[in-house]
Amino acid sequence: MSDDGLSGAGNRKTALRLENVGFVWPDTGFELNVADFTLNAGERVLLIGESGAGKSTLLSLICGVLRPDAGSIHIGGTDITALRSSALDRVRADTFGIIFQMFNLLPFASASENVLLPLRFARTRKADAPRDAASDLLIRLGLPEDAVHAKAGTLSVGQQQRVAAARALIGSPPVVIADEPTSALDSATAAEFMALLVQEMTRSNAALLMVSHDERLSVHFDRVVPLDTIARSTRKSVA
Amino acid sequence: MSLLRLAFLSLLNRRGTAFLTVFCIALSVALLLGVEKVRNGARASFASTISGTDLIVGSRAGDVQLLLYSVFRIGDATNNVTWESYQEIAKRPEVDWIVPMSLGDSHRGYRVVGTTPDFFTRYQYRKDRALRFSSGVAFDDLFDAVIGADVADALGYSVGSPLVVAHGTASTGSGHDNRPFRVSGILERTGTPVDKAVHVSLEAIEAIHVDWRSGARVEALDIPEARVRAMDLTPKTVTAALVGLKSRIQAFRFQRYINEYEAEPLTAILPGVALTRLWSLVGIAERALSAVSLMVVFTALIGLVSTLLASLQERRREMAILRANGARPLHIAGLLITESGLLTLAGAMLGFAFVYIGLLGLTPWINDRYGLSLEIDLPTAYEWAILAGIAGAGFLAGIIPAWKAYRTSLADGMTIRS
Numbered sequence: 001m002s003d004d005g006l007s008g009a010g011n012r013k014t015a016l017r018l019e020n021v022g023f024v025w026p027d028t029g030f031e032l033n034v035a036d037f038t039l040n041a042g043e044r045v046l047l048i049g050e051s052g053a054g055k056s057t058l059l060s061l062i063c064g065v066l067r068p069d070a071g072s073i074h075i076g077g078t079d080i081t082a083l084r085s086s087a088l089d090r091v092r093a094d095t096f097g098i099i100f101q102m103f104n105l106l107p108f109a110s111a112s113e114n115v116l117l118p119l120r121f122a123r124t125r126k127a128d129a130p131r132d133a134a135s136d137l138l139i140r141l142g143l144p145e146d147a148v149h150a151k152a153g154t155l156s157v158g159q160q161q162r163v164a165a166a167r168a169l170i171g172s173p174p175v176v177i178a179d180e181p182t183s184a185l186d187s188a189t190a191a192e193f194m195a196l197l198v199q200e201m202t203r204s205n206a207a208l209l210m211v212s213h214d215e216r217l218s219v220h221f222d223r224v225v226p227l228d229t230i231a232r233s234t235r236k237s238v239a
Numbered sequence: 240m241s242l243l244r245l246a247f248l249s250l251l252n253r254r255g256t257a258f259l260t261v262f263c264i265a266l267s268v269a270l271l272l273g274v275e276k277v278r279n280g281a282r283a284s285f286a287s288t289i290s291g292t293d294l295i296v297g298s299r300a301g302d303v304q305l306l307l308y309s310v311f312r313i314g315d316a317t318n319n320v321t322w323e324s325y326q327e328i329a330k331r332p333e334v335d336w337i338v339p340m341s342l343g344d345s346h347r348g349y350r351v352v353g354t355t356p357d358f359f360t361r362y363q364y365r366k367d368r369a370l371r372f373s374s375g376v377a378f379d380d381l382f383d384a385v386i387g388a389d390v391a392d393a394l395g396y397s398v399g400s401p402l403v404v405a406h407g408t409a410s411t412g413s414g415h416d417n418r419p420f421r422v423s424g425i426l427e428r429t430g431t432p433v434d435k436a437v438h439v440s441l442e443a444i445e446a447i448h449v450d451w452r453s454g455a456r457v458e459a460l461d462i463p464e465a466r467v468r469a470m471d472l473t474p475k476t477v478t479a480a481l482v483g484l485k486s487r488i489q490a491f492r493f494q495r496y497i498n499e500y501e502a503e504p505l506t507a508i509l510p511g512v513a514l515t516r517l518w519s520l521v522g523i524a525e526r527a528l529s530a531v532s533l534m535v536v537f538t539a540l541i542g543l544v545s546t547l548l549a550s551l552q553e554r555r556r557e558m559a560i561l562r563a564n565g566a567r568p569l570h571i572a573g574l575l576i577t578e579s580g581l582l583t584l585a586g587a588m589l590g591f592a593f594v595y596i597g598l599l600g601l602t603p604w605i606n607d608r609y610g611l612s613l614e615i616d617l618p619t620a621y622e623w624a625i626l627a628g629i630a631g632a633g634f635l636a637g638i639i640p641a642w643k644a645y646r647t648s649l650a651d652g653m654t655i656r657s
């Protein structure tokens with residue numbers, strides 16, 4: 001899979017592009033500056049970097065949960081930094097499937113309800129999701145059938161990550177963002193999870209931007225990008 | 240999954256605190272509503288202490304004063320109405336019926352009312368309820384007495400019991416021991432001052448006083464009963480009279496006629512109007528009670544806000560998940576407002592249930608014990624307004640935690656640092 005991405009990267013459409021983005025965390029004075037970063041449609045990129053370097057902060061900026069202080073972030077054709085916050089939230093719902101390291105789910109809702117959550121806020125994704133898409137996805141990702149309607153809080157960590165993956169994939173968003181999704185799993189489960197995730201990514205043809213410390217996972221990706229090659233981070237002392 | 244369902248599931252997840260909050264609100268709502276019910280019941284019972292009577296006539300006095308001594312038997316009349324005036328009024332063509340009342344004596348602390356047997360058919364209370372005898376009959380003999388339910392209970396009298404009427408209204412007044420009466424009938428409980436009265440005939444009142452000259456008993460005039468019975472006992476005066484008119488439309492004109500009566504200064508009052516005025520005087524305590532229960536509701540709502548605020552910290556992750564999946568900060572705020580609205584609504588409804596279940600269980604007892612009739616009808620418009628107001632206040636109370644959640648969800652990003 002990886003050779004296909006490397007050769008075709010240049011003539012693909014861009015999924016998203018960051019230019020001269022600057023962001024400062026007000027409380028800690030941590031500053032992140034990204035000169036230029038592009039993710040192509042359907043491309044799989046592994047983002048690596050030291051702990052505290054700002055990887056999670058960058059993902060939050062990309063999906064519009066945080067707003068940059070400077071620069072532009074283009075998603076498809078639109079600069080999301082220019083959007084009103086309501087429009088930005090909608091773009092996020094329609095564009096991104098998001099998987100965290102852990103604590104992805106609302107523990108009091110069922111697995112399938114968790115999967116359907118983004119459709120509650122999305123517009124274009126909703127049209128893409130057939131009625132039983134949630135349970136289909138969950139089962140394809142290896143969740144036991146009887147766990148589909150179980151409360152998310154009762155599932156094992158590995159099962160919870162599968163539910164999170166299904167939620168990121170439901171309605172085929174163009175970009176999936178994953179922040180160390182396998183770090184809470186043992187290596188066997190992690191490998192199985194990655195294999196299934198990549199299989200589904202291929203199916204939906206979405207781009208994947210994933211953060212991980214585990215460089216063995218790089219076989220699944222078109223590119224490996226160390227954060228310090230695209231961004232500069234500094235820490236100002238806060239008064 | 241709708242926001243409402245999300246709020247509901249999240250609440251269910253914290254059902255312990257949620258239940259306590261709901262219970263707290265329910266109790267406060269029940270208190271507010273209960274006070275309201277008792278207030279209305281008390282006012283209604285009070286306003287219908289006397290009904291079916293168009294006018295009450297007495298000597299010149301303030302409206303409230305006349306009402307107090309003629310109906311509530313509180314205080315004394317400063318003057319009486321002469322028998323001549325009474326006769327003339329009774330003969331007026333507008334008058335359908337008239338019942339005299341002669342007050343001023345007592346029996347062991349209970350007021351004695353001299354009247355005619357018509358009193359028992361004409362006096363009505365609570366819209367159209369008539370007096371009824373629980374045992375015995377109206378007075379017939381000169382020394383017969385009809386007593387109210389409280390008198391019978393307190394003194395342990397039954398039909399046939401002897402009783403002695405004292406001159407004056409002090410409970411230890413010197414007795415007219417030589418004129419013993421006999422209980423001929425006992426009235427059913429009404430919740431009105433009738434329960435606390437001893438009713439005798441007008442002539443009996445005269446008979447009590449034949450031995451008396453200007454307020455002191457004259458031993459020499461100790462007249463034997465047989466002679467008293469033979470005497471002319473036509474009263475010289477009455478204290479007040481209940482008047483029923485042939486047509487209620489004439490009430491105001493007839494009232495003016497009495498108030499401008501030439502032979503002596505008289506006053507006529509419309510009982511309903513005077514009762515309302517009296518209630519507005521004594522109703523202050525009742526309003527204070529309402530204010531207190533409103534404060535209790537307010538306190539419960541503050542409790543609600545503080546529980547919601549306390550839950551925010553542990554729910555930051557929930558908020559971050561929602562945000563990452565496309566929820567707007569306004570959705571997050573809406574979630575909290577929905578949640579506090581749901582809690583308040585549940586509390587208010589439970590409170591309503593408490594009150595109505597309580598009423599169903601207690602009304603017969605309250606009616607029996609206090610003569611207070613509480614209505615178990617559907618909630619009034621006012622009560623619906625209270626319910627809506629409290630639910631509204633619950634939604635408003637949600638704004639404070641909602642605002643806080645809105646701010647943190649904007650500041651947190653995707654990863655929560657706790």
Ligand SMILES: Nc1ncnc2c1ncn2[C@@H]1O[C@H](COP(=O)(O)OP(=O)(O)OP(=O)(O)O)[C@@H](O)[C@H]1O
Pocket residue numbers: 025026027028029030049050051052053054055056057058650651652654656
């Ligand atoms: N909510 C926040 N408020 C203030 N400062 C923050 C916040 N989150 C992160 N930071 C700051 O930003 C810096 C980068 O954090 P970030 O989580 O992006 O790093 P990371 O590369 O994802 O690290 P890790 O590999 O440990 O997850 C941190 O050192 C921290 O000081």
Ligand SMILES: [Mg+2]
Pocket residue numbers: 055056057179654
């Ligand atoms: Mg991180």
